[in-house]
Amino acid sequence: MYKFANRMGEVSSSAVREIFKAMADPEMISFGGGSPANESFPIDEIKGITDKLLSENGHQILQYGITEGWKPLKEAYLKHIVHPKGIKGTVENVIVTTGASQGIHLLADAFLEPGDVVLVESPTFLGVFSTFNKYFVKSVPVEMDEHGLVMEDLEAKIKEHNPKMIYTIPTFQNPTGRTLPLERRKKVAELASQFNVIVLEDDPYCDLRYSGEVLPAIKTFDQTGHVVLLNSFAKIISPGLRVGTVLAEAEIIQKLTVAKQGADTHTATLTQAICAEFLEQGLLPDHLKKINAMYAEKLHTMITSIEKYFPEGTKFTKPEGGLFIWVELPGEPDVLALFERATSESKVAFVPGIHFCKNPDDGIKHLRLNFSSSTPEKIEEGIKKLGELFTKDFEER
Amino acid sequence: MYKFANRMGEVSSSAVREIFKAMADPEMISFGGGSPANESFPIDEIKGITDKLLSENGHQILQYGITEGWKPLKEAYLKHIVHPKGIKGTVENVIVTTGASQGIHLLADAFLEPGDVVLVESPTFLGVFSTFNKYFVKSVPVEMDEHGLVMEDLEAKIKEHNPKMIYTIPTFQNPTGRTLPLERRKKVAELASQFNVIVLEDDPYCDLRYSGEVLPAIKTFDQTGHVVLLNSFAKIISPGLRVGTVLAEAEIIQKLTVAKQGADTHTATLTQAICAEFLEQGLLPDHLKKINAMYAEKLHTMITSIEKYFPEGTKFTKPEGGLFIWVELPGEPDVLALFERATSESKVAFVPGIHFCKNPDDGIKHLRLNFSSSTPEKIEEGIKKLGELFTKDFEER
Numbered sequence: 001m002y003k004f005a006n007r008m009g010e011v012s013s014s015a016v017r018e019i020f021k022a023m024a025d026p027e028m029i030s031f032g033g034g035s036p037a038n039e040s041f042p043i044d045e046i047k048g049i050t051d052k053l054l055s056e057n058g059h060q061i062l063q064y065g066i067t068e069g070w071k072p073l074k075e076a077y078l079k080h081i082v083h084p085k086g087i088k089g090t091v092e093n094v095i096v097t098t099g100a101s102q103g104i105h106l107l108a109d110a111f112l113e114p115g116d117v118v119l120v121e122s123p124t125f126l127g128v129f130s131t132f133n134k135y136f137v138k139s140v141p142v143e144m145d146e147h148g149l150v151m152e153d154l155e156a157k158i159k160e161h162n163p164k165m166i167y168t169i170p171t172f173q174n175p176t177g178r179t180l181p182l183e184r185r186k187k188v189a190e191l192a193s194q195f196n197v198i199v200l201e202d203d204p205y206c207d208l209r210y211s212g213e214v215l216p217a218i219k220t221f222d223q224t225g226h227v228v229l230l231n232s233f234a235k236i237i238s239p240g241l242r243v244g245t246v247l248a249e250a251e252i253i254q255k256l257t258v259a260k261q262g263a264d265t266h267t268a269t270l271t272q273a274i275c276a277e278f279l280e281q282g283l284l285p286d287h288l289k290k291i292n293a294m295y296a297e298k299l300h301t302m303i304t305s306i307e308k309y310f311p312e313g314t315k316f317t318k319p320e321g322g323l324f325i326w327v328e329l330p331g332e333p334d335v336l337a338l339f340e341r342a343t344s345e346s347k348v349a350f351v352p353g354i355h356f357c358k359n360p361d362d363g364i365k366h367l368r369l370n371f372s373s374s375t376p377e378k379i380e381e382g383i384k385k386l387g388e389l390f391t392k393d394f395e396e397r
Numbered sequence: 398m399y400k401f402a403n404r405m406g407e408v409s410s411s412a413v414r415e416i417f418k419a420m421a422d423p424e425m426i427s428f429g430g431g432s433p434a435n436e437s438f439p440i441d442e443i444k445g446i447t448d449k450l451l452s453e454n455g456h457q458i459l460q461y462g463i464t465e466g467w468k469p470l471k472e473a474y475l476k477h478i479v480h481p482k483g484i485k486g487t488v489e490n491v492i493v494t495t496g497a498s499q500g501i502h503l504l505a506d507a508f509l510e511p512g513d514v515v516l517v518e519s520p521t522f523l524g525v526f527s528t529f530n531k532y533f534v535k536s537v538p539v540e541m542d543e544h545g546l547v548m549e550d551l552e553a554k555i556k557e558h559n560p561k562m563i564y565t566i567p568t569f570q571n572p573t574g575r576t577l578p579l580e581r582r583k584k585v586a587e588l589a590s591q592f593n594v595i596v597l598e599d600d601p602y603c604d605l606r607y608s609g610e611v612l613p614a615i616k617t618f619d620q621t622g623h624v625v626l627l628n629s630f631a632k633i634i635s636p637g638l639r640v641g642t643v644l645a646e647a648e649i650i651q652k653l654t655v656a657k658q659g660a661d662t663h664t665a666t667l668t669q670a671i672c673a674e675f676l677e678q679g680l681l682p683d684h685l686k687k688i689n690a691m692y693a694e695k696l697h698t699m700i701t702s703i704e705k706y707f708p709e710g711t712k713f714t715k716p717e718g719g720l721f722i723w724v725e726l727p728g729e730p731d732v733l734a735l736f737e738r739a740t741s742e743s744k745v746a747f748v749p750g751i752h753f754c755k756n757p758d759d760g761i762k763h764l765r766l767n768f769s770s771s772t773p774e775k776i777e778e779g780i781k782k783l784g785e786l787f788t789k790d791f792e793e794r
């Protein structure tokens with residue numbers, strides 16, 4: 001009966017729904033999600049902060065705010081996150097978003113026309129496919145190697161497709177955990193400038209680093225205003241607060257502001273103010289130390305368990321941070337069938353790699369494992385069960 | 398340099414920005430906004446609730462939530478707001494949105510194609526023009542009389558334009574304060590069903606009633622799933638929390654959920670849980686009694702001041718609730734010029750009626766006055782100043 005718009009027909013979220021359904025089973029050991037650990041949230045600090053904010057400034061916190069975002073948060077973000085990383089910017093260069101996913105949506109609104117091309121990593125964050133599909137744009141996959149985007153293929157695809165945008169997660173990439181090296185970061189910024197392409201640098205995991213050297217954002221090398229940096233408080237404070245940021249040229253921020261006005265007027269002031277106060281009280285560095293130590297142990301447990309239990313010939317990434325490991329099984333596995341068996345028989349969930357790929361070949365032997373949501377004990381138990389299933393399957397093939 | 402999408406060129410927010418600029422002046426008496434009174438917010442209750450929520454359930458409140466919304470809020474909304482009004486529905490019929498404005502946006506996403514027609518009241522909420530323009534749809538104004546939408550014109554416009562959607566604010570309408578009578582509410586639901594048109598019933602003000610009888614929502618008369626009801630906690634608890642709801646057939650809610658997944662994943666759990674707990678603790682009825690008494694006094698002051706100070710021949714609405722009065726000045730006033738003089742010379746702000754109209758003639762002699770944001774003393778002072786300006790202008794014409 002209802003005459004829904006065509007754009008809705010293009011949008012599928014079934015892969016995500018399957019995963020969520022599997023994860024909702026309380027008996028399941030889930031490596032399928034992408035959530036921070038429940039035990040990582042600074043509940044007491046947020047309780048104290050909220051009480052203070054409402055006591056001191058309740059009228060303003062509960063009133064309508066401006067679309068661009070709570071000014072103390074924009075200032076605190078610049079002071080505590082942007083400037084220490086050697087990136088320039090003023091409050092005119094920042095808009096606060098309702099989670100980083102809104103940032104992607106607003107940028108699509110501002111830039112994308114039907115028929116446009118967006119270059120994406122292959123594999124990439126599966127949420128961008130449904131967002132970009134809604135705008136009737138073509139997502140063209142760019143080759144990755146173990147260090148992320150391959151520059152030769154990126155340049156070739158830019159020349160071939162004249163894309164409007166490049167979407168990249170350069171640090172501890174979702175789903176691979178890969179990190180783009182310094183020279184390639186510079187090169188991405190150069191190519192963007194040379195060919196007048198917007199780079200959407202989605203960097204929610206950069207502060208979850210457990211080893212290795214900190215790398216500058218692509219935005220650091222942006223001389224011409226082509227790089228748009230998305231950050232998020234989801235992984236470093238709390239995803240439930242729905243607070244992210246976009247850092248870009250003021251002209252872009254103005255367009256995003258108009259788009260956001262229609263989207264949700266502004267992000268909840270209370271959750272913005274919580275993030276601002278968390279930064280201003282100087283709580284972030286110690287909090288990161290604490291949660292990174294916890295995640296490092298989980299990552300270590302998962303790596304050693306994979307080495308111990310997965311079939312010989314398995315390849316996998318050993319990221320220096322983030323939330324994900326990308327596994328390639330040996331031979332010609334049917335990963336979708338293995339997902340069915342893993343969730344129903346072994347009661348362990350993961351995400352089949354194919355869901356992250358526009359080009360199915362790039363993920364057909366692969367799976368994404370998340371290590372943040374389980375305890376080290378559950379990680380070993382779950383990986384052991386998966387290893388038994390995969391080994392049996394491998395030997396029977 | 399930037400190649401922005403065409404949809405951004407269609408979007409203008411200059412009228413809103415002018416108003417906000419005028420309102421930002423601390424010396425200004427502002428009747429220009431649409432915000433609830435600062436002193437209306439239940440700060441202490443929210444402080445207690447937040448403390449309780451974080452203490453008892455912090456891990457879940459701060460973690461990712463599901464796109465459809467925090468289930469206790471959907472249940473509390475049904476139990477305390479929907480069912481007492483005689484409207485049916487289960488949690489499958491509800492999605493929580495980041496403010497009611499997101500609800501409009503998601504419905505546009507789900508239903509509107511370029512070239513579609515949406516029927517709107519004339520005058521109407523100015524925010525919908527930019528939202529609908531972004532989708533390249535045509536907003537066709539429908540005639541109103543002192544009781545709201547004129548049914549004959551609505552039916553004629555439906556037949557003429559075969560619209561996809563009718564957008565209406567039936568209770569204490571923005572900007573006029575008008576309320577659609579019972580029989581017309583039934584008729585709107587019938588016409589929607591007969592001609593297969595979606596009615597977007599935007600009803601954020603219905604609980605701000607200071608006199609007169611409560612009227613059932615159009616949704617109450619919906620036999621065929623054509624009416625979509627938007628409610629909001631902005632005016633009854635706090636706009637800064639950014640929590641609204643959509644009540645509709647489950648099939649529509651599913652589409653809105655897919656649209657919301659890409660838009661912002663979910664609304665902040667903390668702010669949703671605050672609204673849920675506020676309802677569950679039974680705080681809403683007494684809170685409404687308190688704020689409605691306060692607003693009734695402000696409304697009364699504004700009405701008596703207009704009668705006292707505005708030039709003879711002025712017509713204006715005397716609403717039974719809401720936040721706005723709609724004024725028609727006598728003769729042939731230049732309201733845009735009067736706005737300039739009012740804000741610069743008299744230091745009093747309002748919104749020229751023309752900004753709410755697709756058909757300029759419907760608002761050319763008009764202005765919208767908001768009475769919720771000022772004290773009774775400031776209301777009298779501001780209306781007196783406006784009255785002096787308008788009377789002088791009228792006499793000089």
